[in-house]
Amino acid sequence: MPHPLVERLEHHQVSVYVGAITVGVLCGWATPGLGGALEYAVTPVLAALLYVTFLQVPAADLLRALRAGRFLAAVLAVNFVVVPVVVAVMFPLMPADQGLRLGMLLVLLAPCVDYVIVFSRLAGGSADRLLAATPLLLIAQMLLLPLFLLAFLGPDLAEVVEPGPFLHAFLTLILAPLVLAWATQAWARRAPPGRRVAAGAGNVMVPLMAATLLSVVASQVPKLDGRVIEVAAAAPFFVAFLVVMALAGRVLARAFRLDVPEGRAVVFSGATRNGLVLLPLALALPGDLAALAPLVMVGQTLVEVVGMVVYVRLVPRLLPQR
Numbered sequence: 001m002p003h004p005l006v007e008r009l010e011h012h013q014v015s016v017y018v019g020a021i022t023v024g025v026l027c028g029w030a031t032p033g034l035g036g037a038l039e040y041a042v043t044p045v046l047a048a049l050l051y052v053t054f055l056q057v058p059a060a061d062l063l064r065a066l067r068a069g070r071f072l073a074a075v076l077a078v079n080f081v082v083v084p085v086v087v088a089v090m091f092p093l094m095p096a097d098q099g100l101r102l103g104m105l106l107v108l109l110a111p112c113v114d115y116v117i118v119f120s121r122l123a124g125g126s127a128d129r130l131l132a133a134t135p136l137l138l139i140a141q142m143l144l145l146p147l148f149l150l151a152f153l154g155p156d157l158a159e160v161v162e163p164g165p166f167l168h169a170f171l172t173l174i175l176a177p178l179v180l181a182w183a184t185q186a187w188a189r190r191a192p193p194g195r196r197v198a199a200g201a202g203n204v205m206v207p208l209m210a211a212t213l214l215s216v217v218a219s220q221v222p223k224l225d226g227r228v229i230e231v232a233a234a235a236p237f238f239v240a241f242l243v244v245m246a247l248a249g250r251v252l253a254r255a256f257r258l259d260v261p262e263g264r265a266v267v268f269s270g271a272t273r274n275g276l277v278l279l280p281l282a283l284a285l286p287g288d289l290a291a292l293a294p295l296v297m298v299g300q301t302l303v304e305v306v307g308m309v310v311y312v313r314l315v316p317r318l319l320p321q322r
Contacts, residue, residue, distance in 0.1 A: 009206040009207070010205075010206055013118055013206045013209070014118070014119075014122070014308075014309065014312075016206055016209075016210050017115065017209060017210060017213055017305065018305065019210075020209075020210035020211070020213040020214040020217075021213050021214070021217050021301075021302065021305060023214055023218075024213060024214040024215070024216070024217030024218040024221065025217055025218075025221055027214070027218040027221075028217060028218040028219065028220065028221025028222050029221055029222075032221075032222035034218070035218040035219055035220075035221055035222045036219060036222055037219075038214075038215040038218045038219040039215075039219035039220075039283070041211075041215045041219075042212075042215050042216055042219060042279060042280065042283075043172065043173070043280050045208065045211050045212045045215055046173055046212055046276060046277060046279075046280070047172055047173055047176065047177055048177075048208055049114060049205075049208045049209060049212050050113070050114070050138075050173055050174070050177040050178075050277070051177035051180055051181050051201070052181075052201050052202065052204060052205050052208055053113065053114060053117075053131075053134060053177075053205070054134070054135060054177055054178050054181035054182075055181040055184055055185065055198060055201050055202065056131055056202060056205075057131055057132055057134060057135065057181070070256045070257065070258060070262075071126070071129055071133075071256075071258060071262045071265075071266070072133060072136070073256065074252055074253065074255075074256040074258060074262075074266045075130070075133055075137070075265075075266055075269050076136075076140065077252060077256075078245075078248070078249055078252050078266055078269060078270035079111040079137065079140075079141075079269060079270060080140060080141075080144055082245075082248050082252060082270060083108065083109065083111075083245070083270060084109065084148055084151075086241065086244055086245065086248065087105065087108050087109060087152075087241075088152075090108075090237055090240070090241070091105075091152060093237075094234075094237065095230070095233045095234065097230065097292065098289065099285075099289045099291065099292030099293050099296075100230065100231075100233065100234060100292055100293075100296055101153075102149075102153070102282075102285070102289060102293050103234070103282060103292060103293030103294065103295070103296030103297050104234055104237060104296055104300075105148070105149060105152055105153070106145075106149075106275075106278050106281065106282055106293060106297060107273050107274070107275040107278065107296065107297040107300045107301075108237075108238075108241060108273055108300075109141075109145055109148045109149075110141040110145055110273060110274035110275075110277070110278055111137050111141060111269055111270070111272070111273065111274055112269070112272035112273055112274045113134045113137055113138050113274060113277065114209060114212075114276065114277075115209060115272070115308070116130065116268050116269060116272040117130055117131050117134075118209075119268055119272070119308040119311060119312055120264065120265045120268040120269075122312045123264050123268065123311065123312045123313075123315045123316055124260070124261060124264055124316055124321075125261055125262075125263075125264035125265035125267075125268055125315070126259075126261035126262045126264070126265040127265065129262060129265060130265045130268070130269060135174075135178055137269075138174045138277075139174065141274065142166065142169070142170045142174060145166075145278075146163070146166060164284075165280065165281050165284035165285075166281060168280075168284075169277075169278070169280050169281055173277055173280070184197060184198055184201070185198065212276055213276075213301075216276055216279060216298060216301070217298055217301075217302075220294055220295055220298040223291060223294070223295055224295060227291075227292065227295060230292065231292070231295045231296055231299050232299075234296050234299060234300070235299060235303055238299070238300045238303040238304065238307075239303060239307070241271075242271055242303075242304070242307040242311075245267070245270045245271040246267060246271060246311065246314065246315070246318060247318075248270060249263075249266050249267030249268075249269075249270040249271065250263070250267060250318045250319060252266060252270070253266045253267065253319060260319050260320070260321055260322065263319045264315050264316070264319050267311075267315050267318065267319065268308075268311065268315065271304075271307070271308075271311065272304060272308065273300060273304060275297040275298065275300050275301045275304075276301065278297065279294055279297055279298070282294040282297055
């Protein structure tokens, strides 16, 4: 049985996340030195968060996710077919600054794999199936994202984006946490200490998500000085994306004849983006790109959290129980 404190955190996790973002903004604004130092915490905290996320996905569930044909096809279609088309329509209208455009592309082209599960569950979506599909979504986005960026940016991509950070992010944020999580699961099946470690790790999901949001926001707020208007220019695109993807996800869910919980999960998967996990890639960009792209990605996260609170009430109306 979960500890009462763990239960309270899970019950109020949306408030916890909003509070973490607020503290991050205040920390980055009032103490820029501390906020800048927190940038070094972003990658390890993200790796820990993904380890705990993967720990909730037994290898057998991953195999079952592969057999959930229509749901998996819908999730892949909404993220890697519909979203790129929506972004392509927006792309000519995006701000001309290369750093802004690159940040917007990085954050919009990659599906979320962490708090999307929380918000999907709150709206009655099939969070378990979405959780089981998480490793596949991560691997697919890391393989496809360079191709998408090449399609949008053309030959200029090679001048600004090095393959090294992508490989490093794949190894440290995806492969290593996934292998470690499956090793922990194997240990838990054989020994009581392993079961205790697995159970304990599951209890820190909400604090880790809050720590991730706080460190990401606090580390980037000091860099906003004098660039608020530039970054704010991207906000209307993020709002428009949320509106369009709510409708697109609904159409796709019905086209694939999914049940209501699966359909709601598909809507959330298409709308939520992966700015947190890809932030280390943006931080590794050269020159002025590394100044603007991460700010845009954090700005999208702030817009998206508000949007998800709206989605929790809106999506059940878009896809009501029959």
